[in-house]
Amino acid sequence: MDPIVIVGSGLAGYSVAREFRKRNKTDPLVVVTADDGQFYSKPTLSEAFRLGAQVSELASRSADGMAAQIKAEVLTETRVRHIDTATRSLLTTHGTIAYSQLVLALGAEPVxxxxxxxxxxxxxxxxxxxxxxxxxxxxxxxxxxxxxxxxxxxxxxxxxxxxxxxxxxxxxxxxxxxxxxxxxxxxxxxxxxxxxxxxxxxxxxxxxxxxxxxxxxxxxxxxxxxxxxxxxxxxxGLKPRTALVQGTSIRASHGISVDLSLRTSDPRVFALGDCAEVDGLWLPYIAPIGPAARVVASNLAGDAALVRYSAMPVIVKTPACPTVVCPPPLGVEGEWNTESDDSGMQSLFRDGTGLLRGFALNGAHTERASTLALSMPMLLG
Missing domain, CATH: 3.50.50.60 (FAD/NAD(P)-binding domain)
Incomplete structure (x- = not known):
């Protein structure tokens, strides 16, 4: 039996592997990664000085540790050169790998x-x-x-x-x-x-x-x-990694195009995280990864699942000025209304009907983020 193959060992890739193992304990699973396969929190990189963390302390688990946790083979320092969707195989720097289903968790790269x-x-x-x-x-x-x-x-x-x-x-x-x-x-x-x-x-x-x-x-x-x-x-800035699907049957726009099941134009290939554009939305943040990973894992295991995104505020890690923003969806017309006091600033974006569709908070007003998000309509699904 050919394995399920996940390309990418960031939060998106490893989250899919963990979620899949909750649903299926035995089917073969392979993670292919171009780096050393360590698991770490990427958002921590921009606050490591403040947290007093040394570089050696940022990774919480090695590739071998992750392989044991997800009961998978983790192929490190291995780059994928080409995807052959006809033969369901990957050409890599260490040979050819056949797959039964494929997950692309390629991330984004700096502009x-x-x-x-x-x-x-x-x-x-x-x-x-x-x-x-x-x-x-x-x-x-x-x-x-x-x-x-x-x-x-x-x-x-x-x-x-x-x-x-x-x-x-x-x-x-x-x-x-x-x-x-x-x-x-x-x-x-x-x-x-x-x-x-x-x-x-x-x-x-x-x-x-x-x-x-x-x-x-x-x-x-x-x-x-x-x-x-x-x-x-x-x-x-960042741009989604899409070069790997160029010249294949897998479609891409800004990111790799997927539907609400996180499937690409090839039904045996999924994509999530910063490389993916979900129903036209590119959301290069941490919050969408958890729901997306659960949907991909469910579909890999044979269930039928669709992703749903509620409003997802983005926490800006600037302790000198606590800031949370939930930008309004692209194409929604409306206007911002801003109020400020000694404790901070609050801006609310309402559409033509008066419905709250976005907000931006500074200082003590960031405490309202969760309450405001719950009052907003679903972002997707």
Missing amino acids: RLPLAPASLETVFAVNDLSDYARFRAAAHGKKVVAILGAGLIGCEFANDMVHAGYRVKVIDIAAAPLNRLLPSANGQFLLNALRQAGVDWHLGTGVSTIERDGDGVVIRCTNGDALEADIVLSAI
Whole structure:
């Protein structure tokens, strides 16, 4: 009997394996991963300094430990080169693997700035534990960190590294942090709080070049500024990994296209997590992974399950300014109404009928997030 094969050993991949084993104890299961297969919490990477965690402490279980837990074979340091849906097989760097059903939990990859190769050599990006280990080693003994991007990851790293005593400069073409998630008033509130914590903002400008200058770098911005730093972290965004399905019968749009059963256009292939676009929605956050993993596992085990997503607030890990956002669905028309007081800020997005469809909370107002989310309609399903 050919095994069920899961490609990817992040939270999405291992969650499917765990959920499947609750339903089926015996069918063969294989996890294929390009890295060392350790299990760790990826969100912890952007708060490790604040938590006082060393790199060696971030992984909670080795690949062998995970293999024992999920009663599966975990193939580490193994890259999938091609999916052959006709023969139900994977061509990998360590040979061909046949599958009965396939789960793609490929994640997303950092968006790269269109800079010259010489500039990119000085820039780090953190997308997994090994990336973080390299960045942390490079940052040791340094004083000034430049962060490219004021989105979710950029703001979280800015907060964490300021807390650790670094001088942090954040550069973004937007006028305020988290501009794709927060209304402008809440973004400005976050900006002011992080500025008071020590973050140096350079907004409304892009990056032209990054040049070595002794042991550090000079970042030349499109507005003419030249900023000095010891190390550069790129956090300008993520894009779903879809290259593996190109040239196959598996369709992809922004992400790998799946229906509410998390099936792709090939009924024996599933996808979830940051690589997947569920019924047209790309949700690169932690909250959707649990429900999606349970649905995939149920369908792998022979049941019929469809995913349902309630409103899922995103917690921004910036303790200098507690922030929670639940952005309104794309295409929903309405308006934001903002209120603020000494304890923080609250913005509510209501559609034309007065129905609450989104919110953004700063400071003490974040305590209302769960109550507000329960009052909103289902996001999907």
